[in-house]
Amino acid sequence: MIKSILKSDDFKLKNCINYIVVAVALVAACTLHGMGELKTSYMNLLVQIGYSIILAVSLNLVVGFLGELSLGHAGFMCVGAYLGTFISMQLSEVIESKIICLLISMLCGGVIAAVFGFLVGLPALRLKGDYLAIVTLAFGEIIRTIFKNLPWFGKAMGLSTGAVKFTKKDTPLFIIVFITVLVVLFLVQNLVRSKHGRAITAIRDNEIAAKAMGINVTFYKLFVFVIAAFFAGVAGVFYGHYTTPVMYTFFSYNYSIEILVMVVLGGMGSINGSIIAATLIPIINFKLQEKLPGDLAALKFLIYALILIGIVIFNNAPKLAPIKEKISIKAIIAKLTAKNRKPEDILNDPAHWDKIPTKISMDEVLSTDIQPGNEYVPDKPEKGGK
Amino acid sequence: MSILFDGLSLGAIYALIALGYTMVYGIAKMLNFAHxxxxxxxxxxxxxxxxxxxxxxxxxxxxxxxxxxMGVVVEKVAYKPLRGSSPLAVLxxxxxxxxxLQSISQLIFGADPKNVTIASLGAVTLFGAKISVSSIVTLVIGAVIMAALTVFVKKTRTGxxxxxxxxxxxxxMLxxxxxxxxxxxxxxxxxxxAAAASLFYLMQIxxxxxxxxxMPGIKAFTAAVIGGIGSIPGAMIGGVLLGxxxxxxxxxxxxxxxxxxVEFGLLIVILLVRPIGLLGKKRREKV
Known part of the structure; x- marks a missing residue:
């Protein structure tokens, strides 16, 4: 059975390498935990990594695949954390098992966040780019203000979630989180590779062309927005079960940016990249918190800022494009494989005709830019003519 | 009455910041978050x-x-290399x-608030209400600056x-x-x-x-969007309204x-009813 799957054409190792890595990490962590080697602080770190991956992957759907900037991701997480955990707390009076409470409230928190995503997305997606960013930012702030002031959620003290918080006696939370991460990865990857995923990337690349091809732009935008909000809500529920009290201050604009840093660092439109970045950033935070006291904590934000500016300028600046091509991994791989390729192979592959080795580089032939010094000077007609 | 005056002077501060946003947006087509x-x-x-x-x-x-x-250096170093690339990247x-900027200043000065007293102006009684002198000063100077800016844009070559x-x-370019x-x-x-706005801000807080x-930055941007981004009078009206x-x-x-x-809710409502803002111009999209 497995052999036949492995042999079929649809199966590619690179498409499922991330499941394997996450699963191996989970098994390794479980073994360590079973041996009693895992410190509580590291278990907390694992939970953080888990929900960061969910957040980063879902934000990547919006920013990387749909091409819209959302600065309110922490707002959706806030909805999940407050309302989902609140539901869980009510349930915990009836149901004894914390895991069942968590699972039910996860779904509830996700769905409520998705409803909020729908409500925000419906008006906001009429807007583009910068406007959408500012509206989602506004949404995040509104949500935070509301939860701060509503009487049921502890007001300025935050929602105290001691009743449902996972303690040492329970099944470690990171196992559930990482299983959810696997499910989320499975859903998102299959969405991205499906017909719908292609429609979404088509909208990113050229909205008008996508519309002309018959893609329902509004539907897909809203769809992506709602799904991302759902996952953010789920991540929020995990957060609520992992810490107490749930504080509105955590979900500020800064946290939305932190998620954005993960997406940009990992590469917009790359799920594996988001996973790596979402693993790295909590670890960096954790290590920095140990080492840096007080005001030096700003160093963390300095690093984020430099990551954002550096990566975006490097990837997008038109002037840096030639340098980027030279040192990118793809170019190096292409160079290595090009050595083994026979010219006949290239000739039979129309998609790579630009790779045919010629004496003149193809760019020069195709370029219409006139460099100083080689302007076209028409021949002067001979005197008298013929 | 004194609430109205306070609101107007806060609005003048927002308007000054919003002008910076709206002018940069109008010309560079980018949202300058660092403003x-x-x-x-x-x-x-x-x-x-x-x-x-x-x-x-x-x-x-x-x-x-x-x-x-600072503004010019930021523009040259961070935004200029990205001219012509996607708006998302610039944002x-x-x-x-x-x-x-925030983290550097935190590293230098620390996170705790520092006390700055520019001038301790009293309050006067006007129309039977107590109004602080600083808000009158803010309002007057703010109005003068905005008038000067309007003249500058309309009359001078650079404007x-x-x-x-x-x-x-x-x-x-052609x-x-x-x-x-x-x-x-x-x-x-x-x-x-923005520098002028910071002086007025320090006068009040x-x-x-x-x-x-x-926070004032985000609110001022909200004001600029409410007024119609890219429009100078729009930014003034939006700022005063929000204040x-x-x-x-x-x-x-x-x-x-x-x-x-309430403030951000207003933004969402305005964008719903009139996505171009109160005084914005409609732009047709070219393929």
Whole structure:
């Protein structure tokens, strides 16, 4: 059975390498935990990594695949954390098992966040780019203000979630989180590779062309927005079960940016990249918190800022494009494989005709830019003519 | 009455910041997220000058000069390489710059608020209401600056070049306008306005911290969007409107905790009803 799957054409190792890595990490962590080697602080770190991956992957759907900037991701997480955990707390009076409470409230928190995503997305997606960013930012702030002031959620003290918080006696939370991460990865990857995923990337690349091809732009935008909000809500529920009290201050604009840093660092439109970045950033935070006291904590934000500016300028600046091509991994791989390729192979592959080795580089032939010094000077007609 | 005056003077501050946003947006087609943090830079420079025994006038001038330099440097280093690439990339860089400025100032000055007293002006009684002198000063100077800016844009060569660049960059370039220079000038003016805003801000709230600029910055951007982004009178109207609404909300006990929510809610409602803002111009999209 497995052999036949492995042999079929649809199966590619690179498409499922991330499941394997996450699963191996989970098994390794479980073994360590079973041996009693895992410190509580590291278990907390694992939970953080888990929900960061969910957040980063879902934000990547919006920013990387749909091409819209959302600065309110922490707002959706806030909805999940407050309302989902609140539901869980009510349930915990009836149901004894914390895991069942968590699972039910996860779904509830996700769905409520998705409803909020729908409500925000419906008006906001009429807007583009910068406007959408500012509206989602506004949404995040509104949500935070509301939860701060509503009487049921502890007001300025935050929602105290001691009743449902996972303690040492329970099944470690990171196992559930990482299983959810696997499910989320499975859903998102299959969405991205499906017909719908292609429609979404088509909208990113050229909205008008996508519309002309018959893609329902509004539907897909809203769809992506709602799904991302759902996952953010789920991540929020995990957060609520992992810490107490749930504080509105955590979900500020800064946290939305932190998620954005993960997406940009990992590469917009790359799920594996988001996973790596979402693993790295909590670890960096954790290590920095140990080492840096007080005001030096700003160093963390300095690093984020430099990551954002550096990566975006490097990837997008038109002037840096030639340098980027030279040192990118793809170019190096292409160079290595090009050595083994026979010219006949290239000739039979129309998609790579630009790779045919010629004496003149193809760019020069195709370029219409006139460099100083080689302007076209028409021949002067001979005197008298013929 | 005094609430209205407070609102108007807060609105004048928002309007000054919003002008910076709206001008840069109109010309460079980008949302300069770091604009709010330029205010913070200005406020810190006032703090440093006063703390080292400088005169208040010197502090004002220094803060304006520093902000202008800062604005132009940010534009040259962070935004210029990205000209012509996707708006998303520019927006993310701008967020990065905003973070950078905040974290650098936190590393230098620490996270705790520093006390800055510019001038302790009293209050006068006008129309039977107590009004602080600082809000009158803010209101008057703010109005003068805005009037001057309007004249500058309408009458001078540089101002008209700015309008031309915002309408059609390509055509402006063909007409012999140095677009890069105009963009730098816009950033310089916007930053100078931010510096002025920081002075007025310190008059009302005499303390400075690294995150001082972010909230007024976001609110001023909200004001710019409400007024119609790219439109100079729109930014003024939006700013004043938002300032008054904020002060009125704060004075009503039921609404007071929800002030931020009300302001941003207004933004969402306006964008729903009239996505181009109150005075914005409709742009047709070209394929």
């Amino acid at each position: 709010g943090d330029i205010i913070m830079v200005g406020a810190y420079s006032v703090f440093v000058t006063l703390a080292s025994g400088g005169h208040i006038a010197l502090a004002c001038i220094l803060s304006i000069v520093l902000c202008v330099i 993310i860089t701008a967020i990065g710059v905003s973070y950078l 008209r070049a700015m309008v031309a660049v915002s309408e059609d960059k390509g055509a402006a 007409m012999g306008i140095n677009v890069n220079k105009i963009i730098s000038v816009t950033f310089a003016i916007g930053s100078a306005l 005499p303390s400075v911290e690294p995150t001082l600029g972010s 008054v609404i904020e002060k009125v909300c704060l004075s009503v006990p039921v609404l007071a905790p929800y002030t931020t929510a």
